Amino acid sequence: MDPVPFMLDWMVSKQVSDADRLLSSEDKEILRQQNQELEAQVAKVKGQMQEAVKMAADPAHHNAQEEEDEEDDDNDEPPEGFGQIQTGKARTSVSAEAYGEWNAKKAFVPPVISKSEEQKDRLKTCILKSFLFSSLESNDINICLGAMKEVNASAETRVINQGDDGDFLFVIESGKLDCLIKLPDGSEKPVKTCGAGDVFGELALLYNCPRAASVVAKETAVLWQLDRDTFNHIVREAAQKKRTRYDSFLSKVPLLASMDAYERANLADALRVEIFTDGQTVVSQGEVGTKFYIIEEGNCLANKNGVQVMSYNPGDYFGELALIKNQPRAASVVSKGTSHLLSVDSEAFKRLFAVNDLLERSSNMYN
Template identity: 40%
Template sequence: MNFEIPDGLGDMLRDFTVAVLRERPRDLNDFAVDYFTKSRDSRKAKKIPMYIIVDDDTDAGEPDCDNFKPRTQKQNKFGRRHSVSAERYNPEDDSDDDGEQRIIHPKTDEQRERLLEAVCGILLFKSLEHEQMQEVIDAMFETRVDPGEHVIEQGDDGDNFYVIDKGIFDVTVKTEQGLTRIHRFEDKGSFGELALMYNMPRSATVTALTHGTLWAMDRTSFRRIILKSAFKKRQRYEKLLQNVHLLESLDNYERMNLADALVSRYYDDGQTIIVEGDVADGMYFVEQGNTRVTITKAGKEVEVSRLSPGEYFGEMALVENKPRSATVYSIGKVKVAFLERDSFERLLGPCLDIMKRKISKYEKSS
């Protein structure tokens, strides 16, 4: 029997976990039924890279990569810690000033560059701010593996999350019919997050086929950085979206999904954010700072408006499926929340009529 992890499973479970941590429902079963029913009715399945396939890792507490000592093939590289699956983490209860020190593993400049290159394309880290990405890099430690070594083993408790620097790794599961390979990583990818996020035993075994190098992060750092950042990002964007008149027709669930889809972008003074005539890739909500909007009239660029926090732009080209009708520049340092085209079409259906009416009024007055 062959087992394949469906596309979108990791993304779906992550979103559900964040929703549970935020809402803290009394009846988890009823909440799950309601959540996934709304999810089915309101959005398309997301696609995620194959590297979010395997569940979590199993490594021990806080290994010292400088003093790492190879073990025999029968041993896992890190001692296995037991009974960790009972731990729970609620980002809402985790204050920023709790006095707990960040774990920092020293690295050379060359190591930091390699690690940044390895993690920059991973979906889990996509929404992290610059400071949070630096925390990720600080918290990860380098470890080397030999051919035949089990990095994580099915059924074990999960202690670490792994990012592949180089090497080939097979992902296998034990079934009644025997051992089945479900995926192969080659010099890129990550694994081990599911056991850490959902307090599950490892659901698969990951074995090195070649000499390889991995970057690992302990479960405490992983949960504090990844889960807490997702929670704080949603809180911040929900607050921003509550003040956008356009989105009044969205219910709380729809607004929550929209907040999860937003990505921060930063611009220095005078930078061009969108250009008149370009193909539209998404819309923008002004989070911090101000912008100025210009259009071309009689061959000259004319300023037509300025936008402040809580206002938005870029939706006209998406609604009408036309090129950008204006150019937008930053005034001073600007932070915007960007919503890509696919997410716009999936999440803002209830607002399209309002947008069309607004565009119609704008065209009549211009």
């Protein structure tokens, strides 16, 4: 009996066992997920090879499959209205990302950028405020924390340019930046001002499109940069699900009927979910107003001087007058049963909503 194969097997087994002892539980979980992805990819490649054999033997099947694929492709485009702010063509690198060699993905190894404890604390506080990261599991958040890179931008720095390919998104820790859209005459129009906790540059990664706008720092800003690969593997699916959910809901709110998909996406980024139990006070009469609310689920009742004056159902909103007029709350609002409310703070509210239209609507509703 040849002892060489036995010795080789024993050495490989020992090496694996030694390496396993050095891995933390988090490392093992990451490797387990990567193995599952690779196994799924291998199965997919086998299926593609079998399909290729079938298509070679049956041209009619191939033509039918092409028509079906064309229909499927229609579902991968950005939401309606997104193209209104585009000036360039789709990313030239999309085909490489989507189709590769047999569409085979390399095992994803997230980058780990060294940070001080002070940086880690600042970054975690920052991204937990963000729409994109708020629905992630703790392990995924830790991967993003490790992969993000601190970027300091001085006033007037152009961080991204409209029409460029996008390989990063940015989360703002501090400072303000303007989003600018290029007009046909070559001038630029500001369409949004981003502040602490906001994210920009994500649309190019979500939809594989060129940059939809340029972003320029209004003042000194501290940003955190996340690469495309980490975004695609960790953040993208959760972000798409959450954005789709809110876009569908917001499009049915009468107040927001005039917003296009891009504007609703901006609003979705600013929304925060707040859950109230039966009888819990949402706002109190006479207090200073700092938030605007839209009811996602459940019901609320408005009381003025102890008398019920209005009831609110899903899709209804309240709290706008105190923000528009800088006046105390005119009534108290309490939850009737458990309710899920979407809130927008005062700064985002004034940036995103047409105040004159709101004043007219509110006057008609309350009178």
